[in-house]
Amino acid sequence: MIWKELKKQWRFMDGVVIASLVVLSFVPLVVFSMNHKENSAKEGNIAIISIDGEEVDRFVLNEETKHKEKTYYPGKDKYNIVEMEGTKIRVKEDNSPDQIAVRTSWISKPGQTSICLPHKLVIEIVSGKSSDEKEEDDDMIITY
Template sequence: MKRMLSRRDIVLLATLFLCSFVPLAIFGWGGSPVMTAVITVDGATVREIPLTTHEGRETFTVETPGGTNDITVDGHAIAVTNADCHDKICVKSGAIAKKGDAIACLPHKLVIEIR
């Protein structure tokens, strides 16, 4: 009777299994990433807020040539809570807390992005 797996098959499977861990060695084990909210107006950075270490609630106003936006940082999340633009899409988008999320107020050229 013939064997199902030869010695070469076992070596190949073991090599592929070990190679599957190479991305973890290169990119890390995925510990808690440092998240920073970057607020830009017309492409220029206005403020950077480290969300990973932020505690409590903070509200501040960002004034742009087009108007004002009230921004609230609550724990590890950030949101535009009030804006004097006509559509208020930035307010309706709610709070963001994950890396890659963004809020944009196009009339004021304001963007909040979590990096």
């Protein structure tokens, strides 16, 4: 009964308009992802490692980055082994009870983080753009 009512109200062009809007809704996603891939491939991203809120290391992650492991000792009887390879980084091993940072595995995109709370170790990926380039792209004016 409901289908008969809907069939009376439905027009062919309604379907065309709805289908077009659905397809067009994905255009920004495609454009931004293509732009993001080009930028990250050129500059590479930066991995910032901090312990207890203080930055201890900074690594550039790009295709030329060789495999590297580094061990951090954030406190007595605590350790974190961080592994880097190419454009990705991870906490390979630590002695925390929950192993959340280890289970997070590889991260490689700006905005991603790997956190080991008991050791207060944070790995954060940020875009490789320099601050000068960011200022040129920032044309937004906010007024109140």
